[in-house]
Amino acid sequence: MTEDKQAVRLKAPLGEEVLKLKAGDHVLLSGTIYTARDEAHLEMMKDGIPFDPKGAVIYHCGPVIQDNKIIAAGPTTSARMNNICSFLPEEGVKAFIGKGGMSDEVSEALRDKGVYLAFTGGCAALAASRMELKGVYFEELGMAEAIWIIDVKDLPLTVAMDAHRGNLYSDVRGLAEEKFREIC
Amino acid sequence: MNNLKEKIASATEEAIHTAEVRLPDDFLRAMNAAIEKETNPVAKAEYRNILDNIGQAEERDIPICQDTGMHIFYVTIPEGFEEREIIREGILEGLLRANSGVPLRPNAVDPITRKNSGDNTGAGFPAVHIKKGEKFTITAMPKGGGSENSSRLAMMLPSEVKNIKKFVAETMLLAGGKPCPPVVLGIGIGSTFDGVASLAKEALLMPVDDMDEYEQELCDAVNELGIGPMGLGGDITAIAVKVKTEHCHTASLPVAVNVQCWVCRRATVEVNL
Numbered sequence: 002m003t004e005d006k007q008a009v010r011l012k013a014p015l016g017e018e019v020l021k022l023k024a025g026d027h028v029l030l031s032g033t034i035y036t037a038r039d040e041a042h043l044e045m046m047k048d049g050i051p052f053d054p055k056g057a058v059i060y061h062c063g064p065v066i067q068d069n070k071i072i073a074a075g076p077t078t079s080a081r082m083n084n085i086c087s088f089l090p091e092e093g094v095k096a097f098i099g100k101g102g103m104s105d106e107v108s109e110a111l112r113d114k115g116v117y118l119a120f121t122g123g124c125a126a127l128a129a130s131r132m133e134l135k136g137v138y139f140e141e142l143g144m145a146e147a148i149w150i151i152d153v154k155d156l157p158l159t160v161a162m163d164a165h166r167g168n169l170y171s172d173v174r175g176l177a178e179e180k181f182r183e184i185c
Numbered sequence: 186m187n188n189l190k191e192k193i194a195s196a197t198e199e200a201i202h203t204a205e206v207r208l209p210d211d212f213l214r215a216m217n218a219a220i221e222k223e224t225n226p227v228a229k230a231e232y233r234n235i236l237d238n239i240g241q242a243e244e245r246d247i248p249i250c251q252d253t254g255m256h257i258f259y260v261t262i263p264e265g266f267e268e269r270e271i272i273r274e275g276i277l278e279g280l281l282r283a284n285s286g287v288p289l290r291p292n293a294v295d296p297i298t299r300k301n302s303g304d305n306t307g308a309g310f311p312a313v314h315i316k317k318g319e320k321f322t323i324t325a326m327p328k329g330g331g332s333e334n335s336s337r338l339a340m341m342l343p344s345e346v347k348n349i350k351k352f353v354a355e356t357m358l359l360a361g362g363k364p365c366p367p368v369v370l371g372i373g374i375g376s377t378f379d380g381v382a383s384l385a386k387e388a389l390l391m392p393v394d395d396m397d398e399y400e401q402e403l404c405d406a407v408n409e410l411g412i413g414p415m416g417l418g419g420d421i422t423a424i425a426v427k428v429k430t431e432h433c434h435t436a437s438l439p440v441a442v443n444v445q446c447w448v449c450r451r452a453t454v455e456v457n458l
Binding site: 025027063064065067072073074075078100101102119120121122123124125126127129130157159161169170172173174176177178180181183184185 | 226227230231233234235237238241242245247248249250251252288290331350351354355358361362363365406409410411412413414415416417418446447448
């Protein structure tokens with residue numbers, strides 16, 4: 002398969018250009034991103050965000066790091082962070098990257114502020130091939146839960162939830178429910 | 186270490202390594218055939234990532250997915266071979282070596298305290314299933330947590346044979362993108378409450394690049410839903426459905442669906458006695 006010519010190129014930290022993206026758009030993301038899972042979110046709520054949140058991109062990922070190199074870095078299930086992430090768009094965070102989508106509450110928190118970008122589940126080797134480790138916050142939380150600072154180059158993503166309540170997951174779920182009633 | 190145990194350990198380590206880094210040929214053939222038919226542009230982008238990832242894992246000799254799974258082994262032993270304890274010891278040794286050699290993520294935890302054993306072992310793990318066969322082979326099938334969580338079991342009524350299709354489609358409707366589709370579904374029908382789940386898992390050991398008429402019918406029903414890779418929409422939600430049946434009680438119809446994500450891992454290594 003050939004590379005998608007229609008992909009929108011983005012550079013993090015992001016600006017207002019993300020507000021123009023629509024659910025279903027294909028994106029190639031470069032620049033600096035930050036990993037964060039459950040524990041990092043709880044720490045940020047307690048002690049504040051350790052990096053500049055303006056235009057920041059947060060990746061739901063617990064990478065495998067060996068000798069200061071990223072070995073594997075696929076996305077984790079974003080829904081676990083549904084109840085602990087809505088303060089981030091308020092602080093200027095412009096995008097979440099993860100798999101599986103997020104709740105209606107998060108979709109509302111992203112309205113006119115940011116987007117949710119889907120990265121293909123299981124693609125740990127592909128991610129690692131386009132990443133360079135730059136540093137770490139909250140290292141005491143352990144390898145999976147720490148905030149890793151990562152430079153990415155051309156990470157291929159899909160806009161799954163846009164800044165205007167567009168949501169691929171709920172569209173697909175609605176159609177699947179209709180089809181299910183038809184066939185069974 | 187005695188020679189036989191060493192042979193089993195090294196075959197086990199090789200089977201785990203191959204399974205973690207490279208997907209089976211029958212699965213790659215079936216997936217490529219499915220991708221050819223995909224029309225949805227979002228799904229096509231997902232497939233580009235999946236194919237790129239498979240290539241990167243093999244080239245860099247690293248696991249395909251960071252969830253390197255729980256460790257299940259299917260062993261066949263020739264007639265007359267009775268040293269079963271040494272098989273378990275050899276497999277355990279091979280798994281311990283693979284922890285750092287592959288490397289594997291430690292995934293085994295106590296179910297109540299959630300304490301991680303740190304080395305992928307624990308009560309019931311590694312799971313080793315031994316059967317008689319023509320040759321001495323060890324098959325590693327590391328199974329990821331996300332897809333395992335979407336699996337379901339039903340004790341249906343004997344009059345509900347036609348509803349099996351509905352149960353299978355409903356399993357994927359409820360799962361959506363959570364088990365990382367495109368999936369392979371292992372279906373068990375018959376046996377007993379405990380036996381049907383084993384049948385469903387054993388169905389995942391069968392080659393996936395051909396389906397009989399019934400398997401195709403179930404696969405088509407799942408694909409009709411349009412869930413697509415990662416739940417983002419598309420023509421292909423299931424690469425294949427494989428069914429295994431056994432006789433059951435005249436009052437019963439046990440059905441189990443074991444969901445397998447696109448990282449459909451299994452590898453077999455022969456042990457030369």
